[in-house]
Amino acid sequence: EAQVTQNPRYLITVTGKKLTVTCSQNMNHEYMSWYRQDPGLGLRQIYYSMNVEVTDKGDVPEGYKVSRKEKRNFPLILESPSPNQTSLYFCASSFAGGYNEQFFGPGTRLTVL
């Protein structure tokens, strides 16, 4: 089944404790991206990757890191989480960025205390 998976689905952590949210897709998509969703603010792009080893900042990249060492995986790293990073996070993938349908993962709800 074609899908995007994210782990964990729910996470409660404390300020400053490094964490990684994994994202994996099995559709051989070149383009992957991370979004955060906050009430009243819609979906805001954090980072995106057009291919292996090619990443770029989205609209709200501060406090986040990403890497794209393999085509299928695109982890999101919070080196020192802060409460303002409490949010719902979605990973998405597509064949060719905004030219194609985005497939979204199920989401990761992160709470930073």
Next chain:
Amino acid sequence: GQQVMQIPQYQHVQEGEDFTTYCNSSTTLSNIQWYKQRPGGHPVFLIQLVKSGEVKKQKRLTFQFGEAKKNSSLHITATQTTDVGTYFCAGLMSGANSKLTFGKGITLSVRP
């Protein structure tokens, strides 16, 4: 910056009523996509429009791309409770390096 606007953010309708929402861009778009997110779920792709003036239908949903490729509409005929959710438009700005810009979405509630 370049924006895709969806106003209002919430709309409530009586089941059976029609519903229309709009998406407006400050710049010309290469394409526009629409997504639906059910409560507690993730955004799911509905449609993509590419051509100026394009109209596409999916059962009770009608999508239109403006002639100037700066706006789009979603019309739902005879809403049902299954239409509840948040509808996002997302535009690809011309020359934008593949980056989609999402609107803030409109959350539709339907009174049975």
